[in-house]
Amino acid sequence: MPTFGVQGLDVSGHQPSVDWQQQWNMGARFAYVKASEGNYFTNDYFNSQYQGSRNVGMIRGAYHFAVPNWSSGADQARFFVQNGGGWSADGYTMPPVLDFEFNPYEGRTINGFYFGNTCYNMSPGQLQSWVMDFGNTMLSLTGRLPVIYTNTSWWNQCLTNPSGFGDYPLWIAAYPSSATNNAGPVPTASWSSYSIWQYSSTGPFAGDSNVWDGDYASLQRFARAGSGVDEAFSREYQASSTWLGNAWGPIACGLVNNGCYQIYQGGSIQWSPASGAHSVRDGAIRGTYQRTGSENGPLGYPVVGPEICGLKGGGCYQMFQGGAIIWTGTGIQISPAGPIRDRYAAMGFENGVLGYPTSGQVCGYVASGCVQTFQGGDIYWSPSSGAYAVTAGAIRASFQRLGSENGQTGYPVSNEVCGLKNGGCYQFFQGGSMIWSSTTGAHFSPFGSIRYVWATQNFENGWLGYPYTDEYCSSSGECRQDFQGGSLIWTPTTGVNVYRR
Known part of the structure; x- marks a missing residue:
């Protein structure tokens, strides 16, 4: 028995009756219990062993014996979790373990399945990928990467001592021939030391005997959150x-x-x-x-x-899983992760035309939309339109005058685009487009017959030029829009009539 650390044991169905109080009195403070193997076997004594160790005060956990050529790592991880391999941060549940070692069925065929050689007839790359598949699945299912139980010689032989597994705590198996506090070498490409050492399969504890490399407080922290x-x-x-x-x-x-x-x-x-x-x-x-x-x-x-800190104008921010909190001398706002923040990022954050946010993201708008206001405009989002900005200026003023997203424009479906004839700008909305020039101002061109005829005349580049009114309709049903070069008038009986100035 090593003279350092915290003593523990691991058991399986080979130890059907464990006197847990005796193990506690001998000094064991943690236990691992075999839960499953491959995707075909579960330990009949798991529940009694798992609860029995806990009943006397031990911190306990579950392990899975891997047969990697039987099924995928993800498949066996799911089987493990379904049969006892879960984890919770309750302070007395050890993280789940992947028992990954030499093939105990080497050279055997059972029920028509050939188990292969000591490396399961798999290449080092295949075995490495299998462990990653198991580990990533366990992380997604339980919130913890598993401990890897192995021995150095087999790991080095069959997986060729790969790097990239250092985030997995190591449980090393090594049985010295005489009393020692040295477990011997570990697979050095991924680990510099072990978390748990299985130092004997013949006592003093039932099953296999182990030691945690640390004090009891660190073992408790390991159970709660990891080494x-x-x-x-x-x-x-x-x-x-x-x-x-x-x-x-x-x-x-x-x-x-x-x-x-x-x-x-x-x-x-x-x-x-x-x-x-x-x-x-x-x-x-x-x-x-x-x-x-x-x-x-x-x-x-x-x-x-x-x-x-050190942003534009002395601003500061901090990133969180769900977005950012942004501070300036004039206020503090949240920029939640999602499509509105993505649009804000695409427009240069605080360094772009929008500047800093001046409100939080507010939802519950028409058609399940959301809006966030910035120094230089607003970003609107709805499931049907996506997220686009309406920047401060004449187009935004006309958009608001027409009722914003509640009016005939609906939500924006593009950002504002400039560089048209004579320096004009436009922006598409669900209901049409807003067109601006310095001489006509900003006016809305809704989808429909009048806009169609304007399009046939090459929009602002044609003889009609820019609109200088919105489209407006009378009580009789006649609709009209005036342009620089003339007017387009629609009636239910005649369709669109063109009038030049």
Whole structure:
């Protein structure tokens, strides 16, 4: 038994009756229980072993024995989760384990299936891809990458010691021939050390005997959030310590999406498996973040930290999973992730014509639309139109005069485009287009017969030129629009009549 760390054990169906209180009295504080193998086997004793270890106070978890040439990594991950391989940040559930080792059925054919050689008749690249497929599926299903259980010689032989697996905690199997505190070498391309060492298959504990490489507090944190969370908090603190100051408490976990946080004099650090660890400085941005519900609200966890300043006009911002909080000396607003923010980005954020947001994103408009107002205009979005800006100026003024999205224009379906004849501009809307020139102003050309005839005359480039009125209709049903070169008049009986000036 190594003289360091925290002792534990792992069991399977080969240990149908475990005296868990005895194991606890011997010093075991954590346990892993085999849940499944391939996609064809589950441990009949899993529930009693899993609950029995927990009943005496152990932190416990589940492991899956992989048979990679049987089915895909994703398939076996789903089978594992369906049969006990889940995880929650309750503080007493260890992360799930992928038992990936030599083929115990080497050279055998069972029920017509040939299990292959010790590497399952798979190439190193195929085995590496299989592990990634399993791991990514487990992450999506549980919020945790699995621990990889293996032994160095088999991993190096069959997977050729690849890099890229360092985010997976390592459980190494190595049985020294004499008492030692040294597990021997680990697969060095991905790991510099192990998290758990299985040092014996013959005692002192039931099943296999293991040791956690750390103290009990770190084992608890590992159960809640993973072995890398302390390192992630440490790195972020080192980058932000000058303003964070001293911690006001320990790292606390159990937040939404398996997150953790720590409070400091000058702010906080928040972490989740998907976002990493990032700091949020006390001030206007953090205040707004807290008012929206922090990580429980629409912004989720920070994805950069702390806030970044030095924007145009002295502005600052911080990015979160659900968008950005943007601050200027005149106010603070949220720019939620989604099509309106995407349009804002395409137009250069605060450096573009729109400048900074002056309102939040407001939804519930006609046809399920949303709007956000900026210094230089508005961005409108609806499911049928997409997101487009109506920038400050004559076209926007006419759009608003006609009732904005509630009027005959509907929502914009393009941004404003300039460079027409004599410096004119236009913008398309669901109901037609708004046309502007310096001599005529901005007027709406709705889809219909009058616009069709204007189009046949080459729009503003033809003899009619730009419109200098909107299309307007009388109570008798006659409609008319006046242009620089004449008028187009429509009646139900005659259609469109053309009049030159």
